[in-house]
Amino acid sequence: MSEGMTQGKDYLVTGGAGFIGSNFIRYLYQNVEGIRVRVLDKLTYSGNLANLFEFEGRNGFEFLKGDICDEAMVRKAMDGVDVVVNFAAEVSVDRSIDDPQSFLKTDIVGVYTLLQQARKMPGLKRFIQISTDEVYGHILEGSFHEASELKPRNPYAASKLGGERLAYSFFETYGVPVVITRASNNYGPYAYPEKVIPLFITNLFDGGTVPVFGAGRQIRDWLYVEDHCRAIRLLVDSGVNGEVYNVGGSQECENIDLTRKLLVLMGKDERSIKFVQDRPGHDMRYSLDSSKLLRLGWQPAYDLDKGLQATVEWYRANEAWWRPLKDKLDPRYSKGFWGEKGAK
Ligand SMILES: NC(=O)c1ccc[n+]([C@@H]2O[C@H](COP(=O)([O-])OP(=O)(O)OC[C@H]3O[C@@H](n4cnc5c(N)ncnc54)[C@H](O)[C@@H]3O)[C@@H](O)[C@H]2O)c1
Known part of the structure; x- marks a missing residue:
């Protein structure tokens, strides 16, 4: 079934050749009428063109191979879009312990490069920064809510926190329409x-x-990827700029x-x-308390x-x-x- 009202139809999905990004594109084409998607992806070890083959020839689908740290490439990728959803990241905790440097670059400098371009786009309707529950650190009892203390415990989590706080600062300082998600562990196709x-x-x-x-x-706390994608779509339309939303599967x-x-x-x-x-x-x-998102009408289906x-x-x-x-x-x-x- 097609979704009705929408904030924007022209999306830039960075990191769209990865796991969650490609599922998100599938969700958009299946559920939002008239959607157009451009992808910017560096195709690191986890980026895979095979995740995108099925979108070839779909309305407005375009793939750009490039790095979110590359200013000229980012300018080209963001040209004319209404919505940016930034999935692009170095993601593995184990890899970040082995070699943190690339994490600082993509997960902080890359976000900065996208935000700098977003500042120059008064027509931009939404900039979704995909963050992670790992920014909270761990919790032995109870659940994290969005105002909980942030104590990342590995270089991946610390880099993601740097990126999302930078995004928040661009909302406060320059009015970039940033919404931040912190999801739990995703799984699925x-x-x-x-x-x-x-x-x-x-x-x-x-x-x-x-x-x-x-x-x-x-x-x-496990979250089926399609439930995550539905939450992100909801936040494009109904999130409040400058706010953080936990997305947990409970x-x-x-x-x-x-x-x-x-x-x-x-x-x-x-x-x-x-x-x-x-x-x-x-x-x-x-453990995440996702009641803020639940109040917007989201429920995990899996x-x-x-x-x-x-x-x-x-x-x-x-x-x-x-x-x-x-x-x-x-x-x-x-x-x-x-x-x-x-x-x-
Ligand atoms: N997987 C999870 O459980 C989980 C949970 C919460 C949040 N997240 C976040 O969701 C996002 C996507 O995660 P995923 O599991 O799909 O990861 P993934 O590794 O499958 O996808 C990441 C994509 O980003 C691309 N990429 C990496 N560096 C880039 C760069 N410098 N420029 C452009 N593209 C680049 C890769 O090629 C890849 O296609 C990440 O931001 C991650 O922090 C993931």
């Missing part, structure tokens, strides 16, 4: 196979084991329980689990069981998509990124 859920699913398809960090007691689960759910769905048993060395500074629990089933089915049907990515994946992901249990 087109997630790069280094992420825990597709990594485990594809390892199990191949008859391998699944590497569980530590004792698997960390808690994550599906908290210990990693070990998530693993067991996947084992059951795939007809495997606990012999497929391999406990491996934990990540340094591993956040113990994330609980974890329904979402996992849909995800397993998608990976089962789309081996041609994930196999080439899996073949190139750093073997540390499958073995345990930080080594064997007890490694220093």
Whole structure:
């Protein structure tokens, strides 16, 4: 069904060749009449043109290969658009611990470059900065709300916080129509196979084991990607400039329980689990209070069981998509990124 009233029809989706960005474009073309989408993406390891093939020839679809840190490219990409949704980022926590520099560049300087251009566009209707619940750090009890203290605990989270606060400052200082989202862990179709859920699913398809960090007691709140996309669309139309919105799936689960759910769905048993060395500074629990967004009328449509089933089915049907990515994946992901249990 097509959505009615809308803030804008001409979108720039940065990072649109990645996991959430490409799902968002699909959501737009399926749900918003007359939408036009331009993508700016650098095609890093996780950016994948195969995520975009189906949009070739769709109304106004255009792909630009380029970096959000490149001023001239950003000027070209933002020309004539009403709405910018910035997904482009270096994303992996493990990679950021290994090598933080590229995270500072894309997740802070890249956001700055987009915002500088946005300042020069009085007709811009919305600038959505996609942030993350990781900017809060972790919480052992209760849930984070938008005014909670911000204590990021790894270089990825700290860089994302830098980017989103810069966006907020451009709203306060220059009136750029910024709305910020902080989402919990996304899963679903087109997630790069280094992420825990597709990594485990594809390892199990191949008859391998699944590497569980530590004792698997960390808690994550899982959000099906389509629910996230619907929230972003709602915020383009109904968000308040300068505001932050948590987007949580309200599906908290210990990693070990998530693993067991996947084992059951795939007809495997606990012999497929391999406990491996934990990540340094591993956040113990994330939990979001999303009532601000719920008050705008958003509700997640997927609980974890329904979402996992849909995800397993998608990976089962789309081996041609994930196999080439899996073949190139750093073997540390499958073995345990930080080594064997007890490694220093
Ligand atoms: N995956 C999650 O669970 C999650 C949760 C909350 C928030 N987020 C945020 O959502 C956004 C998208 O995450 P994702 O999981 O889809 O990541 P992803 O790695 O799949 O996609 C990121 C995309 O950005 C592109 N990119 C990277 N650097 C770029 C640059 N300098 N210029 C242009 N393009 C560049 C990549 O090529 C890729 O296509 C990120 O901003 C991330 O912080 C993700």
